[in-house]
Amino acid sequence: MTIEKKNLNPKRTASRLSQIRPSGLRKLFDLEHKLSKSSSHKILSFGLGNLNIPTMPEIISQLKIALDDPVSHRYSPNAGLLELREALVARYKTEYHLDYTTDQIVITSGCLEALIDAFIALIDPGDEVLIQDPTFGYYASQISLAGGKVRPVPLNDKFELEADLVNEAITSKTKALVLNFPCNPTGSVMSREEIRAVVETAADKGIIIISDEAYEAITFNGHKHTCAAEIDYDNVIIISSFSKTYCMTGFRVGYVLAPPELLSPISLVHQYNTACANSPAQIAAKIALHSPSSIREVMMKKLIERRAETIKAFTSVEGIKLNYNPLGAFYIYPDIGGLGMNGTEFSEFLLENCQIVVVPGTEFGTTTPNHVRISYGFLNQKDIREAGTRIHSCFSKTH
Numbered sequence: 001m002t003i004e005k006k007n008l009n010p011k012r013t014a015s016r017l018s019q020i021r022p023s024g025l026r027k028l029f030d031l032e033h034k035l036s037k038s039s040s041h042k043i044l045s046f047g048l049g050n051l052n053i054p055t056m057p058e059i060i061s062q063l064k065i066a067l068d069d070p071v072s073h074r075y076s077p078n079a080g081l082l083e084l085r086e087a088l089v090a091r092y093k094t095e096y097h098l099d100y101t102t103d104q105i106v107i108t109s110g111c112l113e114a115l116i117d118a119f120i121a122l123i124d125p126g127d128e129v130l131i132q133d134p135t136f137g138y139y140a141s142q143i144s145l146a147g148g149k150v151r152p153v154p155l156n157d158k159f160e161l162e163a164d165l166v167n168e169a170i171t172s173k174t175k176a177l178v179l180n181f182p183c184n185p186t187g188s189v190m191s192r193e194e195i196r197a198v199v200e201t202a203a204d205k206g207i208i209i210i211s212d213e214a215y216e217a218i219t220f221n222g223h224k225h226t227c228a229a230e231i232d233y234d235n236v237i238i239i240s241s242f243s244k245t246y247c248m249t250g251f252r253v254g255y256v257l258a259p260p261e262l263l264s265p266i267s268l269v270h271q272y273n274t275a276c277a278n279s280p281a282q283i284a285a286k287i288a289l290h291s292p293s294s295i296r297e298v299m300m301k302k303l304i305e306r307r308a309e310t311i312k313a314f315t316s317v318e319g320i321k322l323n324y325n326p327l328g329a330f331y332i333y334p335d336i337g338g339l340g341m342n343g344t345e346f347s348e349f350l351l352e353n354c355q356i357v358v359v360p361g362t363e364f365g366t367t368t369p370n371h372v373r374i375s376y377g378f379l380n381q382k383d384i385r386e387a388g389t390r391i392h393s394c395f396s397k398t399h
């Protein structure tokens with residue numbers, strides 16, 4: 001039986017949804033999909049933060065063998081496969097010299113599950129949570145769903161978070177600060193000293209740090225990521241995943257690393273949320289961690305080439321400025337105000353006239369309406385070059 005629309009009484013919707021609007025990125029994705037069916041030109045999408053680079057074949061071939069083992073057909077322990085947690089302990093020791101134990105880790109269905117578990121577990125109604133502005137749009141909605149109040153802290157003009165501004169935003173109700181470097185949407189990174197200053201500011205006031213490090217392994221020109229847990233402070237929760245590091249966005253495997261008193265409530269929410277992450281996907285994640293680091297070279301080589309091509313395609317137009325060095329993730333976030341348009345107008349203009357998709361800055365906060373996010377995760381170098389040609393011919397015609 002199909003339920004008719006008129007039977008869906010909006011009063012039955014929980015009031016906690018009143019602060020939530022559907023993600024504009026998803027709408028854009030749907031629009032792009034629709035246009036790709038009707039347009040005579042190929043739609044070139046710098047829209048979603050997805051990767052079109054296949055998961056490394058070494059991981060897939062070993063996973064196929066592992067799937068014959070019935071262990072992969074069952075629920076895993078709530079906290080995740082022990083061997084996967086052991087492999088993560090080893091990785092954080094080698095990479096960051098951190099001494100986690102397997103009982104300080106919970107495997108989740110991507111960063112997104114880890115984040116909402118953490119917000120539900122730690123935030124009471126009325127608690128304030130500081131987030132960067134601009135930042136990944138999901139945080140605000142997830143915090144609202146958990147009953148918290150979002151307080152944005154503007155990034156500086158290089159899209160770094162300044163400790164002084166964090167300090168100014170702290171009130172007696174501040175419970176947590178969400179950090180995200182390398183940053184979505186800007187691709188900006190922070191030095192160890194800058195991260196230290198922010199963590200120490202939070203530590204002074206006993207504020208919990210929730211550091212979303214989804215892009216920790218994607219950095220350029222020799223930049224070395226600092227994990228927030230490297231700075232000595234007990235109340236630091238690290239959230240990350242296999243999505244971007246190993247081109248495994250569809251596998252949905254992420255994790256939380258935290259001291260026991262913070263991990264225990266998060267783990268309880270996780271238990272009632274999903275029970276455990278998908279077992280075959282956890283096996284794939286374990287294979288990824290046991291593979292030589294060289295398997296990531298193909299992906300990084302492609303991202304390095306695409307980054308250079310994307311910067312060239314957009315910044316050679318007069319009026320588009322990139323005033324900082326995007327040394328992480330796979331985004332650039334130029335200011336297009338010099339074209340006499342705001343980010344929304346520019347996005348609409350590009351879609352209509354060049355069949356190119358970019359995301360307006362209003363999707364990431366309120367402080368950067370003249371910026372657009374350009375993701376180079378999903379287009380190959382040839383298509384990025386073609387995008388550059390289209391942009392040039394459009395702007396030489398109209399300006």
Ligand SMILES: Cc1ncc(COP(=O)(O)O)c(C=O)c1O
Pocket residue numbers: 049109110111112113136180183184212214240241242243249252253254
């Ligand atoms: C900053 C950030 N955090 C988390 C996610 C989601 O990651 P996952 O696929 O691990 O859920 C994304 C996805 O684009 C992201 O940009």
